[in-house]
Amino acid sequence: MQVLVVWAAASTLTFLILRLGAQDTPATPWGGAAPSWGEHMRFWDAGWYNRIIEEGYPARLPVGADGRVTQNTWAFMPLLSGLASLLTWTGWSFYVRAAIVSILASAGAAVVMDRWLSPLPGRRVSLWAVALVWSSPCAAALQVPYAESLGLVLVGLALWLASRGRALAAVPFAVAACFARPIGVPLGAALGLWWAYEVACARGWFPSAWFQRLLPGHGPQSPSGRWQLLVLALTTCTAALAWPAIAWLATGRQDAYTATETSWRGADLAPFIPWLTRLGDWVGPHLGLALLAVVLVAVGLLLSAPSLRALGPAAWFWCLGYLLYLLAFFDPTTSVLRLLLPLAPAGWALAAVAGTTRRRLALLATCVVGQLVWVSWVWDFGSVTIHWVP
Template identity: 40%
Template sequence: MSRWPWWVQVSGLYIAARLVSACIFMAAALHQGVNPWFPAKPDYWNFINIWDARWYAEALQHGYPALLPTSAEGIVQENAWAFYPLFPMLGRVLSGLTGTGPAWSLTVIALVAGLGAVLVAYRIFRHRAGHRTALWGVVFLAAFPVAPVLQVPYAESLNLLLLGGALLLVMERRYLWAMPVALLMCLSRPTGVPLAATMGLLFLYRLWQRVTAQRKTVQGETVPGIHSNAQLWSLAGLTAASGIGALLWPAIAWASTGDPGAYTKTETAWRGDDLVPFKPWFDTGVMLFGPTLGVLAPFVLVAAFTLLMMSRPVVALGTELRLWCCCYMGYLLVFLHPQTSTFRMLLPLFPLALSAALVSRSRAYRGTVVVMFVLLQIVWIVWLWAWAPLPGGGDYPP
């Protein structure tokens, strides 16, 4: 494969990884019992079109409700407003052009977007590593334990493609081109807030570099690579565009339903509690580790992630990618309700796949990581994707 063009190599690795995941899905489907969606032992296509895939299909076919569904107590119930519109919109266009159903069109979009995401990821990785290491980073990304979500009708692959595109353009300082990509990304999944925070902090950092460089220039020193005024203004514009994009979908939900909290009320309907920043992490910590260790657990997590961000393989990612990872993790700590779906929500931290490849050039190490990831794919699919009723009803979501 080494003589093939880079995009052929990356595409081949992605397709191979998705075939492995498809085999795991099909094997798990053979053991799928009675469930809320279809008879036992479904085929592959039925098996991957469950969980949130049904909500995206609902948004594709029927749009979003003008009135929020509520219980007898007036509490907002689960509905399609929690699912961002770009993915089902593209599915509706493809279904209209091909005459196929939502399951097929959304699956095709997810697969193709996943391919585009790994191609963009390779381009990002090449800015920080050689060809071979960048390829290993792609392998780690494609084989990640939750990477099977890239081939099911979820918006993760589309969001990953747009996020990667925005980060690539930012690394290449093409901030104006990144604006429409960032706006589209904000309509695919709720990743606009951490992107806006990343761009804002990056703007302040580049501005500080510019001021420092001007002082050194007065002293007769030359500082290469400093942003021009035009680049700084463009980065400020990208920050503003990302901030607007982050608020766009909640604003649309408000305008459509007349309820200013339509999006947040819908999003928290799955939690059963109101949105209180940070609190769910402490609640989950207490539930898992007890009243003492549970309170300390979030602080230990933050400390461990801080050490990770300071490690040599992560520092090698550069300012833009490290800032994104820090802001996204901060966003999860503030707003996320930690549960089994948290594993899937770690996928936007994809730059760390390159860091994992930079840890060692040993084939034994890299091969072991891939094998471990594939084994954990089996755990993720069998434990979380396959449905099995819990004693109290329902099941853990993937």
């Protein structure tokens, strides 16, 4: 109940920020000036989830004059739209139904993340972490028709169960996560790296002191636990490949999914390269390398933080796998802020290292200021010029 109270307070504040920002929003491709709540829920990618319901997935990929695949619904996983369709009996619009699914999943994610991560830093720290994550700059994405909430609750359930030695029970949630958002690859990678770590610990391939420094206080799992973890990792990797395979079978084009995903960036899939080119677009070719170095240092500092490593192998390997995934495949646009939401365990690490109530309040205030900027400049005014994208 305490977690839900904190979640409700943070989510209500985000709702108020969205409504106040809407009053200053001019006419956009999705609605008139000062849109109502229902119109505000139509912004940006929400419309793609609605098109899944109305049009389905195309059997023939749309192609532009240059011969490249253009934007289409294959880039969006079906789970959010499917769950929203279960509420058709209400008579509400798709956007209202999808927003309700997102809000319920957001509440579930707060509870799950607390149950998973609170035992080590303590309940007080966990409540602060919920406040920080659900007040973060992109927290609005957790209550609009986006699949971020679904992805967060499903990944949290899978990793929570796996961390308790119940990896087989986590399989349905990991598979569902692969059909909620494109997070199956980093989740499978994280689980695979965790399994390799457990095997190395058990067989003494490296000095035990080295592993204790990496994840202090966390011993190896039992042989049964390791086998379950391997099954979970392999199943997740298979499920991560299922959606591209479905797109291939439905369209007859082997690269249907990746060609659709990269249609937003206007270039072929090239691991790691977008970070060099896009950061150069932001600050210039010469400073782009310097900015990339700063990003890599920030990643290293996060992964080496004692407060994150103290959360256990499930949290640490998830953050490692997800960050590697972003660095390998993500095109670093302004969407990077929203795509950092799955790194929610970092909020628990941040709340723990802050130490005092004064510092945590300062962090919370910073989060809310960031949210004001993100909602106004990205979600609202970004929709006019399509310069900043959420």
